[in-house]
Amino acid sequence: MLTLVILVIVFVVVLPQFGDYQAAWTAIQGMTSFQIGLLSAATVGLIIIYVFPYTAAQPGLRFKHAFYTRQTSFMISNVIPAGGAFGLAIQYGMLSSYGYAATPTTATIGITGVWNSLVTLSLPLIAVIGLTVTGQSETDDILRTIIAAVLVVVMVGGLALILRSDTLARKIGGWGNAVIQWGAGLVKKEVSFDAAEFLSGFRESVIEVVEDRWILITIANVGQQLAQFAILYLAIVALQGGFDGPISVMEAFAAFSLGRLATFIPIPPGGLGTTDAIITGMLGTFGLDNNSALAATLVWRAATYFPQVIIGVITFLLWRKDDAKRTATA
Numbered sequence: 001m002l003t004l005v006i007l008v009i010v011f012v013v014v015l016p017q018f019g020d021y022q023a024a025w026t027a028i029q030g031m032t033s034f035q036i037g038l039l040s041a042a043t044v045g046l047i048i049i050y051v052f053p054y055t056a057a058q059p060g061l062r063f064k065h066a067f068y069t070r071q072t073s074f075m076i077s078n079v080i081p082a083g084g085a086f087g088l089a090i091q092y093g094m095l096s097s098y099g100y101a102a103t104p105t106t107a108t109i110g111i112t113g114v115w116n117s118l119v120t121l122s123l124p125l126i127a128v129i130g131l132t133v134t135g136q137s138e139t140d141d142i143l144r145t146i147i148a149a150v151l152v153v154v155m156v157g158g159l160a161l162i163l164r165s166d167t168l169a170r171k172i173g174g175w176g177n178a179v180i181q182w183g184a185g186l187v188k189k190e191v192s193f194d195a196a197e198f199l200s201g202f203r204e205s206v207i208e209v210v211e212d213r214w215i216l217i218t219i220a221n222v223g224q225q226l227a228q229f230a231i232l233y234l235a236i237v238a239l240q241g242g243f244d245g246p247i248s249v250m251e252a253f254a255a256f257s258l259g260r261l262a263t264f265i266p267i268p269p270g271g272l273g274t275t276d277a278i279i280t281g282m283l284g285t286f287g288l289d290n291n292s293a294l295a296a297t298l299v300w301r302a303a304t305y306f307p308q309v310i311i312g313v314i315t316f317l318l319w320r321k322d323d324a325k326r327t328a329t330a
Contacts, residue, residue, distance in 0.1 A: 024295035027239055035238040042234055043303045046227040047311065050074070052220040056213060057111040058095075058104060068315040069094045075312020078305065090316075097323050107206045114159065115221040121152045123225060123257035130250040162203050163210060173199040228304055229256045235299040236283070239292040246287035255282035276301055 054066040069091055077087030088109065095105040162169040173196030180191055210217070233252045237243055259279035276297050283293035 021294070023291040024298060027292055027295040028299060031238050035234070039231060039234050039238070039299065039303060042227070042231045043307055046224075046231060046304065047071075047308060049220075049223050049227045050308070053112045053115065053217065053224055054108060056216045056220040057115075057209060058100070058108040059209070059213070061100075061108070062098075065094075065098045068319050069098075071308055071312040071314075072316040072319060073312075074308045075316065079309060094319055097319070097326065103204075106202070107209055110202055111206050111209060111217060112221070114155075115217050116224075118152065118155055118159075119218075119221045119225055120257075120260050120263065121155065124254070124261060125149050125152065127250065127254035127257045131254055162199055163207055166200055166203060169199040169203045170196040173197065225260070228300075229253060231303045232256050232279070232296065232300040235296040235303075236288065236292075239296050239299075240288060247283060251286040252283070255279045255286065258282060 051063060051066045051070050054070055055061050055063060058066070072094065073087040073091045076090055080086050091109050092105055095108065096102075100108075158172060162172060173194070176195030176199070180193060180195060229252075232255075233249060236247050236252050237245070240247055243249075256279060259275045259282065262274035262278055279300070280293050280297045283296060284290050288296070
């Protein structure tokens with residue numbers, strides 16, 4: 001219910017403050033067949049590239065199995081409110097059905113999640129550096145980037161220490177247990193989760209893959225997010241009448257990367273609504289007229305959301321059918 005309320009507020013109250021839906025739709029209808037074709041090709045590219053973080057993190061994983069798992073979990077995580085837990089469960093179930101034991105399954109999901117978070121936090125830092133170099137940065141952007149930079153340093157440093165040795169992993173987990181117990185005391189709840197044991201197990205499951213494939217894993221996760229950005233930038237170029245319009249590639253990248261930070265808000269699935277509002281507002285701040293900014297965001301959301309949701313429904317049904325056959329054969 002809370003998710004529904006937030007979505008209604010964003011799409012019915014907040015976004016109309018940036019532009020008019022009717023005017024945005026008129027602008028979208030003015031796009032040429034060539035521009036729509038480029039956007040369609042970029043969308044197909046995103047759907048394919050979206051699979052690569054999994055194949056990078058799990059040596060030997062077939063593309064078909066990775067495709068089914070990624071698209072199905074995307075659909076569940078981005079449709080169901082707070083669907084991350086359900087998406088996680090379906091990933092475990094699907095990888096298990098393909099014959100992967102708990103350890104490699106945990107490694108694949110853990111590596112993909114950690115690297116995706118690191119990239120999401122790192123991109124705003126790169127964007128604001130670019131804006132600063134070109135003299136286009138704002139005080140608020142710099143503040144957000146400082147916060148993101150601190151989080152990146154903490155996460156990268158913590159991950160490096162965890163991977164360095166089992167002793168350090170358990171020590172960091174012990175600090176985590178202290179924080180967890182303190183929080184549990186505030187709400188007067190008992191928590192049996194052992195962070196030290198969890199981090200030790202996580203390290204043991206991922207250390208070999210990370211040591212051998214960390215460059216490939218990083219490239220795959222960066223490529224996934226750049227593929228999403230390409231769709232937004234193509235929409236902006238189409239709506240502003242070319243590459244020489246009011247929005248530069250670096251400004252578009254800043255709007256995208258800062259908007260992506262909203263995906264860390266757990267209530268709206270996949271940052272739905274909150275990310276859209278941030279991107280639209282920032283595009284308007286950078287100089288794109290409000291209706292075109294709203295139109296570009298709507299095109300980006302439609303291209304990055306609905307195709308994968310529809311495909312996710314299909315892959316889920318196909319997986320259930322294949323799994324039923326495997327069970328019957330067994």
